[in-house]
Amino acid sequence: MSGKRHVLEGAALALVLFPLASVAEPPVIPPRAETPVLHRYDEAPRTPDADDPAIWVHPSRPERGLVIGVLKEAGLQVHDLDGRVVQTLLPPNRPALLAEDPAAPGPRPDAATSACPESESGETFGRFNNVDIQYGFPLRGTDGRVRKVDLAVVTDRGCDRLRIYAIDPGRASGPLLDVTARTAGRVFPERYVQPSPFQPTGEPVGSRPNPLDDQSTAYGLGLYHDPSDRFHAFVTQRSRGVVAWLELYEVGPEQVGYRKVREFRFDPRFSIPTPDGGGRMSWSPCREEPADDPQFEGLVVDQQEGILYAAQEVVGLWKVPLSASLPRVVDVPPSRLIDPVKSFGAPYWAVPDEGEYTCESEAPAPASEGTIAVPGNPAVGGRHLEADVEGLALYYAEEGEGYLVVSSQGDDTLHLYDREGGWTRERGNRHLGSFQVEGVGETDGHDVVNVPMGAHFPRGLVVLQTGKAAPPPSTAPVNGYPYDGSTQFKLVRWDDIAEVVPPGFKVDTDGYDPRDPHDD
Template sequence: MRALLPLILLAGCAGATETPPASTLATASVTARGETDAVGTANADAADDPAIWRNAADPAASLIVGTDKKAGLYVYGLDGKARSFLDAGRVNNVDLRSDVRIAGTPGVLVAASDRSDKAQAMVALFRLDTATAKLVPLAKLPAGAGEAYGMCLYRSGDAVFAFLVMKDGTIAQMALDLSGATPTGKVVRRMKLGTQSEGCVADDRTGRLYVAEEDVGLWRFDAALTGSATPVPIAKADGQQIVADAEGVALAGEYVVVSSQGDNAYAVYRLDDDSYVGRFRIAAGTIDGTSETDGIEIARGDFGPAFPGGLMVVQDGDNAPDAQNFKLVAWDDVAAALKRD
């Protein structure tokens, strides 16, 4: 959701809008090295969330999956060109895991939050055919009452879970059974934040789940089934580190990054002690900068000559005169701007 802040200042100035609040903290700048084709839905808040598949054999041939939340899912190459589109309906957030056994065969599992029915949440599952860059529908799994919003996958040993964040802050943890020809799933745990929430990411290494509550800030949960369902606060949307809305959340090695949508920036925190690292923006360069960012994704590692130290993919809420799209940023550039590894 865009952070539109209408404010009637005076009776004689009806219709005036407040300038988005500005953090006074130092904020570094980087520029994008690439961008995707625009999504097909024009004149609307449509592009939303990306996921990244890294091709270990040929990193420059890696793929990006991105949502047009009004229409379906795109698969892009690192050149930004759309390789395929699947009419998957109103899918909002997306995540993936590689080397998952699907019907007994290793593959890339893609999961999206399906909000086609705003009263009944669904998890939509797909297999990514990496040879053809196409998505193959597998199943739609019911997750109970609520409007599906955020989505992230979590793997613990051989078990694969989907975390579905409802718009009201309810978080449903679904255990996925991928052994049969058609996957099945069962909600095994529910957690709750107080208000509208969306962005999430799960850390397979530490067993932690990070969720952004839009007007409140960033929280951490224990992702284990037997773990505590009580959220631990990481950062407040205090108008400084994070300017509401807190939106997309992504892991970058030892860091977690959250979109500070209210002032078109991104805040970075350490995973080991939750400490604040810094902030950055994606400014205009050869490619235009980003604003009003919803979803983000980061993958460390080699992604070819343009992204040798990792890739960050960022939804751009204003790609005028074209429809919304996703910007591609080298993680090396972010690390250098923040003076971090």
Template sequence: MMKRFAFHLASLLALAGCATSEKEVPVEVRIANATPAVHVTARGETTPVGTPNADAADDPAIWRNAANPAASLIVGTDKKAGLYVYGLDGKTRDFLDAGRVNNVDLRDGVAISGHNGILVVASDRNDVANAKLALFRLDPGTAKISALGKVDAGKGEAYGICMYRAAEATYAFIVLKDGTVHQVALDVSGAAPTGKIVRTMKLGTQSEGCAVDDRTGILYVAEEDVGLWRFDARATGSTIATKIAAADGKNLVMDAEGVAIAPIGETDGYVLVSSQGDNAYVAYRLSDDSYVGRFRVVDGKIGGSEETDGIELVLGDFGPAYPGGLFIAQDGHNATAAQNFKLAAWDDIVKALGLPQ
């Protein structure tokens, strides 16, 4: 058996040498060439999205109910159809037909029409020539999501989205397909939402995943075939990017996709990025951008996750199954069903990577 596997792998490696790009290299070879990754298993999963036989599920966001962690909610996109709301049991609590919404993020405690609430923002690509932000309110009591309206976000195809709560405003960063990043100041205090592009940044090629550390005002963006970058998220800050990690086929394998943050203490923690090319996730230390480790969500009682687009991570108590935090990954190959999202415990990831607890 081992001899046959070695011969098969050698054949694949030979094939890889003839490939014109890393994306054409068979996934088995990409995994073999990459830095080894530890394994964790999912503790839960959502029901599949409604669009079958398609690349449809894309990006999750998490709302943690501090008063009742078991009542926390997950918002996930079906980029062909709209937004889902799930409970921690993975069951669908609501669906809103919002069309082609790609990535999603949320912030709690935002003044929406005079009342603090949960603001959900999605990148709207119903018009591929004109990017928009689609804004929603999430009701934590009913788990229902309702549309507030749309805000113009520049010319080009909307891809990634992430939010930033600063002292002066709530912002959304929209990442366009060509690597342009607009920072949009949002105002949802009135009857209809408004927004203004206050700053623009640029990466060289197709980009999507992003996340902002509200504590430090740092924006992290994944340029799919190049690597992971950080920007100053402050509206008055520099627009020059600093590369954290290259998509070198070792620690990070193109496509670099979803991005999430594990904030620890006042300024430390980890930034995680989906190493889509070899079905893995990579952690880098926030304090110095250093490489920390890699992990995969593999088959257990629940299936693993492969070819992950969006990821999200929120630390804190989510009940007995996720006491230290909840990590969610889009699953690009959900057996014979439509795509869905896999739920893993942050405690399991910490233990597998040997991180300090």
């Protein structure tokens, strides 16, 4: 991508050595409701796989709020606050589904539609990955009148696009209506390559054409309504250390488009202290596929402070200030990494495995030919997050207080960080505590709102994806497709989570959420 390059000012990554200490087991919180279990079958057409949820707040009837969840190849499902399915939306580009294939949401059998437009193989189809809510977007209707509508925005990882839906709870056919601009194109027609210094591929640093079938495509998502009344989407790129900054805008009646404003690039190479403390050494995470960067997925924007939080799965939690004055390409300095994962900086062995690598934390014995040993310093790792670090969400409290909620997928825990203080705090946001949710594991995404959501969720709601849902009665293959796990969403009262916050931190709010213009 062309354009002026810029480096955010900031000191080198300040890594503090922490002694290991025994920590009590985190409390386990029960869910109050759940959505139906979905069963996934490997390589099956339109196989459902719950991933990321978003919570929509009803403007006048909080008990009628909605939970919108992406199901990857199976598209999108909308649920009420009891977990019941309200609407199913399939990807516009999907394969045929036979009557004898494994169960999937929507009609069956289903005649083939089309592959993604740019698929050279003709075998790449829609795959919804992350979803977020935008309130109060001004949009013309077919009658020419401009109304403020709420939007559910989704990354279509398969076709490398955003899919945008207007939310109207009174619509007879279901609350979501597709308003994606017909002219909407790919989010990432190019990819920026940043080879590992330890696992060389022979490919130089730089931008390349990005064939759709390689699936280095739109992945994670976070939305932002800025003080100048513009609407933005931040989108991560699968297998890349890149976050794109897009602007959402009206294209025509009931059509919302997007355009790229700028791009954040995160260098996968770090300078860390040597184990003896006498110098510095280079370190970069192990890559199972050497041509791939350490990728991001979880994103959330602090709507009041103008701060982007980004979760890089095997690196940790980043905190990046946003400004309209930034140029088109921004190199994010390592000082913006505020909490690395526990394995950050540790030595590893990359063991060849049929063109890829298996990443080992201990030296293999014997070491196979081509094994790459990368030295490190385990003392520079973080204390809280176990790779992969995945979903992010913000709970807003009064007077700039609140909590950043982070999922640590590697050990099935969720962590609370203090939101207060902006981005200038020397070591980032203070870690307050952790918890688990009963029946929740391998969590890809979650969402939280602080407003009352009916009698069952009087002070807010948290919705979490789980990859550890109950299996079907039989796990035998269906039509030749092997069973590959079960997923669903769990709904949790914020009151129950607030009990794990240490004394002295406010957990009550006045019901105000800066994302939601329904609140005055």
